[in-house]
Amino acid sequence: METSPSVPTRHPDTELNDLGLPKRDLFRAMRRGFRCRCPNCGKGALFAGYLKPLPECRVCGEDLSHQRADDAPPYFTILIVGHVIVPIMVTVFLLTDLSNAAHVAIWMPLTLAMTLGLLRPIKGTIIALQWALYMHGFDPRGDPDAMPEGYLPGDAAAENG
Numbered sequence: 001m002e003t004s005p006s007v008p009t010r011h012p013d014t015e016l017n018d019l020g021l022p023k024r025d026l027f028r029a030m031r032r033g034f035r036c037r038c039p040n041c042g043k044g045a046l047f048a049g050y051l052k053p054l055p056e057c058r059v060c061g062e063d064l065s066h067q068r069a070d071d072a073p074p075y076f077t078i079l080i081v082g083h084v085i086v087p088i089m090v091t092v093f094l095l096t097d098l099s100n101a102a103h104v105a106i107w108m109p110l111t112l113a114m115t116l117g118l119l120r121p122i123k124g125t126i127i128a129l130q131w132a133l134y135m136h137g138f139d140p141r142g143d144p145d146a147m148p149e150g151y152l153p154g155d156a157a158a159e160n161g
């Protein structure tokens, strides 16, 4: 096949995912998100405050405004904290004769600390997952200007057809 110089070509090393978009390393992105870093570069901060995501990375400029973490972070946080705290709490309850006040004094702060400690990294992980899988507005196919580097519209169609 002859390729004229005027026809732009995708970088040959760029592997495509099922959507025909450049593949993003899901687990690397999620690790970066868990560290509350930009899923794209791993350097820029992901949050402006405790839980408020930045609209874009201040280091690489990646548009992060498309995240729709919604109530997934609290859901997974409750799931994890519950599965860690409750078995330990029940075990301690059955094996000791601590007063109710002592149980409250132990488990309330522990639950609170674990929840507040996990909520932010879990939210970062969810945002990174959505970014890596091109979920929601992260899917640029409707907006050619937002196409990631190395992607050209029509690539997927050309390869699948």
Ligand SMILES: [Zn+2]
Pocket (backbone or CB within 6 Å): 038, 039, 040, 041, 042, 043, 044, 057, 058, 059, 060, 061, 062
């Ligand atoms: Zn970045």
